[in-house]
Amino acid sequence: VDLTFTAEETAFRDEVREWLADHVPAETRPDGDGPDSLAFDKAWQRAQYDGGWAGISWPAEYGGRGLSTVQQLIWYEEYARANAPWIGACFVGINHGGPTLIARATDEQKAFHLPKILRGDAIWCQGFSEPEAGSDLANLRTRGVVDGDELVVTGQKIWTSFANMADYQELLLRTDPGSSRHKGLTWVICDMHSPGITVRPITTLDRGAEFCEAFYDEVRIPISNVVGDVGDGWSVAMSTLSLERGTGFMAEIIDTTQTIEDLIGLAREHVGPDGRRTVIADDEFARRLATLKAEITVLRSMAYRAIARNERTGQPGPEGSMLRLSYGNLVQRMARLAMEILGPDALVFVDRFRRDGWTGRWLRSFAAGLGGGTFEIQRTIIGERVLGLPRDRS
Amino acid sequence: VDLMPTAEQDEIAATVRAFLADRMPVAGLGRQPMTTEIDPGVWRECADLGWVGLGINEASGGVGYGLVEEMLLFRELGRGVAGGPFLPGVLAAHVAAGAGATDLARSIVAGDVRVALGTPIGPPLIGSTVTAEVSVAHLDGAELLVVCDGGAAAVVPLDACDVAPIDAVEGTVPTGRGAVRGVPAVAWVDAATSPVLDRALVLGAAMATGLAAAVLAVTVTHAGNRVQFGKPIGVNQAIKHWCADMAVHAEGAFAQVCYAAVAVRDALPGAGLEAAIAKYFADEAARLNSEGAVQIHGALGYTSEAVPYRYVHRAHLLARCVASRASLLDLVVPR
Numbered sequence: 001v002d003l004t005f006t007a008e009e010t011a012f013r014d015e016v017r018e019w020l021a022d023h024v025p026a027e028t029r030p031d032g033d034g035p036d037s038l039a040f041d042k043a044w045q046r047a048q049y050d051g052g053w054a055g056i057s058w059p060a061e062y063g064g065r066g067l068s069t070v071q072q073l074i075w076y077e078e079y080a081r082a083n084a085p086w087i088g089a090c091f092v093g094i095n096h097g098g099p100t101l102i103a104r105a106t107d108e109q110k111a112f113h114l115p116k117i118l119r120g121d122a123i124w125c126q127g128f129s130e131p132e133a134g135s136d137l138a139n140l141r142t143r144g145v146v147d148g149d150e151l152v153v154t155g156q157k158i159w160t161s162f163a164n165m166a167d168y169q170e171l172l173l174r175t176d177p178g179s180s181r182h183k184g185l186t187w188v189i190c191d192m193h194s195p196g197i198t199v200r201p202i203t204t205l206d207r208g209a210e211f212c213e214a215f216y217d218e219v220r221i222p223i224s225n226v227v228g229d230v231g232d233g234w235s236v237a238m239s240t241l242s243l244e245r246g247t248g249f250m251a252e253i254i255d256t257t258q259t260i261e262d263l264i265g266l267a268r269e270h271v272g273p274d275g276r277r278t279v280i281a282d283d284e285f286a287r288r289l290a291t292l293k294a295e296i297t298v299l300r301s302m303a304y305r306a307i308a309r310n311e312r313t314g315q316p317g318p319e320g321s322m323l324r325l326s327y328g329n330l331v332q333r334m335a336r337l338a339m340e341i342l343g344p345d346a347l348v349f350v351d352r353f354r355r356d357g358w359t360g361r362w363l364r365s366f367a368a369g370l371g372g373g374t375f376e377i378q379r380t381i382i383g384e385r386v387l388g389l390p391r392d393r394s
Numbered sequence: 395v396d397l398m399p400t401a402e403q404d405e406i407a408a409t410v411r412a413f414l415a416d417r418m419p420v421a422g423l424g425r426q427p428m429t430t431e432i433d434p435g436v437w438r439e440c441a442d443l444g445w446v447g448l449g450i451n452e453a454s455g456g457v458g459y460g461l462v463e464e465m466l467l468f469r470e471l472g473r474g475v476a477g478g479p480f481l482p483g484v485l486a487a488h489v490a491a492g493a494g495a496t497d498l499a500r501s502i503v504a505g506d507v508r509v510a511l512g513t514p515i516g517p518p519l520i521g522s523t524v525t526a527e528v529s530v531a532h533l534d535g536a537e538l539l540v541v542c543d544g545g546a547a548a549v550v551p552l553d554a555c556d557v558a559p560i561d562a563v564e565g566t567v568p569t570g571r572g573a574v575r576g577v578p579a580v581a582w583v584d585a586a587t588s589p590v591l592d593r594a595l596v597l598g599a600a601m602a603t604g605l606a607a608a609v610l611a612v613t614v615t616h617a618g619n620r621v622q623f624g625k626p627i628g629v630n631q632a633i634k635h636w637c638a639d640m641a642v643h644a645e646g647a648f649a650q651v652c653y654a655a656v657a658v659r660d661a662l663p664g665a666g667l668e669a670a671i672a673k674y675f676a677d678e679a680a681r682l683n684s685e686g687a688v689q690i691h692g693a694l695g696y697t698s699e700a701v702p703y704r705y706v707h708r709a710h711l712l713a714r715c716v717a718s719r720a721s722l723l724d725l726v727v728p729r
Contacts, residue, residue: 001396001397001399001400001652003657003662005395280727287723289727290724290726291723293727294675294726295646297650297668298671301646301649301652302649305645305649309398311396322646325638326642378638379631379634379638383634383637386641387610387641389614389617389634390625390628
């Protein structure tokens, strides 16, 4: 057990801090998930790449820095401290699309895709869920028929964030028509500009416009785009989901340590329930803030431990669901407390990318209990795969 | 940065765990009255194994490990709901060693002199003399009392204090309540010399962390074995998801106590805050997990013949040792 940073790591932190101070965009990310926000996200990703900060722990041969996960963690800590923008449309590619490729793809696939992701040139989305395959992902039906050296894809995906602006997709298909459940699935890289794909945006309760559904009508995808083997898609998808539930959203976890300080700051400034003193002077509010700050500090420690565990096992395991569950719970509780601190000011909608965007963040926080598997699915994974409790498959 | 114990640290913990399982297995005690907190022979064995002096330097009779190894020892003591005045013994040994009272440190480390733990009620005065209202645990056979706050820690003769036993909820740890009124310390240190409060918070948290993990394991075993409606009750989400939450509490508590132990050991900035958070969270984890254990064990969990109540009682005591929940939260967000 050790928390000391090496001289190299400390120098790295200083370098990161200095660069972020000079380069974090002064303007707020544009509202509305449209062309303006896409351009913003891509430009910011490109700036990080040009500065040498994209893919810190990704292999150097594919455009990354080839540094340690501890250095990646240092980057996230400094990133949160600098109040740098949300990753936006680059989320899927950077946080689990690219890492899945690093773990499972061929050299050729990696050489083609990873540098594009790091430069912000290629936007990725996820194509796992379907209308009849949500929590029950293995029930998916979108089919891929092998035709020569191509897969011909027909079906529908849903809850695909950024499908409306994506270039590529992590697409999970049923390629063996006689198969069921976890067998006969294939994980393939789908070019979202292919003929036969129709994307329909789905608006969300927080005025977001990134959510989509996608329809596939005999879309032809080269078999060379398959990651892993045809029929082995479930195991590749589990790699993706372990990342999505674990260390893949480390930036978001570390960011909560800044959000709670912002919330405490709000409570020090905002007039409290008695209409005279600040919120922080109220015992109940002060203790609730302290409870949240304590639990967020614990989440930070859990993240450190998860990183150490991954370093030893070489891959994220089901323990990531503990991070996902704690993170989602804390994000929601912070957002609800913000609504109480604001009092009547909570009636005003403010977009979540603005510094005072607490109502937008509160509305967005409902997603934290759903994305990457609902709270209920995370608890089932912890119960069965971490604790070894019996499954009910009757 | 590495928040996983090393192989050597795991080995120390495994040895302690095996010893406790053999000498002091956790059991429901029924109506059997407690006569002593720990068998004197077992206490002697533990002292001989170096448990009281694990983190004390060799010049003062200790083993010379650090706070992380002590933390792992205390996690096992909590896991085993062990009797014995280990926490006050270790704290008093650090006070004595820090104050240069080597002979006193040696006799505490050797297990010859037993110490009780005083938790201040309201602000104490701790220095060369001590004045404090205190809640006291581990009175059995104790000659000394150790008290600490954020500024200092001191050891005073127990017979100079005005402490009366109480009929405690946790009946296996002799507990009392009373006052220390201007009693000269036999040894004392300020927090800058030796951060005894932070150490107490980490080690108290470690016990609660072990308890939270142990009661989770007992409950998971029960949920996998107990059959109702033709299936183990653990297949039901109502049970499985409760266990999952208990697992998150246990994992969070251990992660934080690891972080805090290193932060205090290495005197990192914010170490005291990390230790306070570790204590607060581990106490909550121990309480929530032992409550879950009673519920998931059903009527059996309500009895004093099964084990869940042992964890409920001990968690209740641990949360009231060293510092109160409210005082810890006030450290986290000062007003």
